[in-house]
Amino acid sequence: MARSALVCGAGGFIGGHLVKRLKREGSWVRGVDLKFHEFSEAEADDFVIGDLRDQSTCRAIVDRRFDEVYQLAADMGGAGYIFTGEHDADVMHNSATINLNMLDACHKRDIKKIFYSSSACMYPAYNQEDPLNPKCSEDSAYPAAPDSEYGWEKLFSERLYMAYRRNYGLQTHVARYHNIFGPQGTWTGGREKAPAAICRKVAMARSDDEIEVWGDGEQTRSFLYIDECVEGSIRLLRSNFTGPVNIGSEEMVTINQLVDLVADIAGKRIGKNHIRGPQGVRGRNSDNRLIKEKLCWVPTQSLRAGIEPTYQWIETQVRRNAA
Numbered sequence: 618m619a620r621s622a623l624v625c626g627a628g629g630f631i632g633g634h635l636v637k638r639l640k641r642e643g644s645w646v647r648g649v650d651l652k653f654h655e656f657s658e659a660e661a662d663d664f665v666i667g668d669l670r671d672q673s674t675c676r677a678i679v680d681r682r683f684d685e686v687y688q689l690a691a692d693m694g695g696a697g698y699i700f701t702g703e704h705d706a707d708v709m710h711n712s713a714t715i716n717l718n719m720l721d722a723c724h725k726r727d728i729k730k731i732f733y734s735s736s737a738c739m740y741p742a743y744n745q746e747d748p749l750n751p752k753c754s755e756d757s758a759y760p761a762a763p764d765s766e767y768g769w770e771k772l773f774s775e776r777l778y779m780a781y782r783r784n785y786g787l788q789t790h791v792a793r794y795h796n797i798f799g800p801q802g803t804w805t806g807g808r809e810k811a812p813a814a815i816c817r818k819v820a821m822a823r824s825d826d827e828i829e830v831w832g833d834g835e836q837t838r839s840f841l842y843i844d845e846c847v848e849g850s851i852r853l854l855r856s857n858f859t860g861p862v863n864i865g866s867e868e869m870v871t872i873n874q875l876v877d878l879v880a881d882i883a884g885k886r887i888g889k890n891h892i893r894g895p896q897g898v899r900g901r902n903s904d905n906r907l908i909k910e911k912l913c914w915v916p917t918q919s920l921r922a923g924i925e926p927t928y929q930w931i932e933t934q935v936r937r938n939a940a
Contacts, residue, residue: 620644623678625669625719626689627661628652630802631734631794631846635687636661638847649678650690656801669715675722685854686723686731690715693767694808696831699738700895705766712767716774720781729788732854733778735861737795737901738768745898748837748871754904755793755861764898775861782859790853795865795903799843799923800930805938811872812840812924815879816931824885831894834873839866839902842923845916849908858911865903868920878921882928 622639626632627648633656639646640660648661651668667674669690679686692711698704716733723731737753742764744752763769778789798812805817818828841864849864870878873889880887905915 620684621681622646622685622687623683624648624661624687624689625715626650626691627659627664628654629689630799631797631843632687632689633657633801634799634843635689635847635850638851644685647678647683654801669718670711672718672721675718676725679719679722679726679728682726683728684730686719686728687734687850687854688716688719688731689734690719691734693736694803695810695814696895696897697814698808699765699767700897708767709770712770713774716777720777720787724781724785724787729786730854731778731787731789732850733774733789733791734850735771735775735791735793736768737793737863737865737903738765738897739763739772739775739793740768740901742898745900748835748900751837751898751900751902752904753795753863753901755863755907758861779859789859790856791860791862792850792853792864793861794841794846795863795901796838796840797843797846798840799927802843804931804934811838811875812879812927813931815872815876816924816928817935819876819879819883819885819887820928820932820935822885822887825888827888827890828876829892829894830872830876830889831892832872832896833891834876834889835871836896836898837869837871837900837902838875839869840875840920840923841866841903841916842918845918849912849914849916852912852914856912862908862911863903863905864908864916865905866916866918866920867903867905869900869902870920878924879928882921882925883932
């Protein structure tokens with residue numbers, strides 16, 4: 618019999634790619650989200666438009682013992698959404714409510730294997746002040762001091778999933794995502810993340826133009842291409858390792874370097890106009906020692922190899938939008 622899977626957040630960027638991967642494997646997939654995917658047709662066998670903040674919706678979609686549940690649904694976005702402080706109450710309430718409801722529904726259906734997508738935003742800000750030497754090993758999470766309410770909610774939900782594992786025997790698996798990017802993701806409107814925002818700005822610029830960069834551009838990050846994110850997530854859920862574990866790249870770059878990379882791919886000379894804006898921590902990079910030890914796997918694709926198709930896709934969206 619085909620493996621059955623439930624993907625919560627299937628109308629989003631990562632969820633949409635995950636559904637496609639599971640379908641290629643031959644799984645029967647139900648997707649659920651507030652909306653259909655904006656950039657591609659739903660490939661799930663069953664796609665439910667529903668609000669997971671509603672307990673009755675969660676009970677209705679968890680109507681069988683799925684072999685796998687992937688809980689990706691959350692109120693989230695890039696720095697322009699997370700770090701302004703204007704959305705803190707919604708971010709915390711919406712995401713926590715979804716996780717509370719989904720765990721309760723899965724427990725009552727005796728579903729065992731559940732994946733939860735946490736975030737590197739839960740790591741302490743005090744370990745990420747040096748842009749060249751951030752500390753993001755899994756054991757550095759405490760004493761807790763995330764730099765955003767989004768990070769605090771992720772940390773709470775991690776503990777919630779682990780508590781359900783201890784108390785009720787659910788096989789929960791927790792991943793800490795580090796800046797996932799790729800085609801068919803949000804690229805404009807305020808919730809997009811840095812790679813998409815920079816690709817959009819470069820695509821809209823002419824050679825020798827300047828684009829706006831928040832801060833001095835010397836803040837560091839690592840960015841993981843979507844295909845490797847999906848691979849790592851599936852491997853984690855199907856393993857005996859509970860996590861939490863980083864799923865990210867160790868190829869750390871400054872935001873200025875990211876701009877230069879995108880400009881080179883676009884074949885343009887692009888200057889930088891550094892302006893005030895939300896930046897988050899000064900440095901962040903995935904520490905992959907634990908995932909290598911536990912899953913015998915690490916992401917290997919270079920940042921450039923992922924940015925190339927991402928830029929091409931966003932450039933196409935920019936042209937279509939202009940037309």
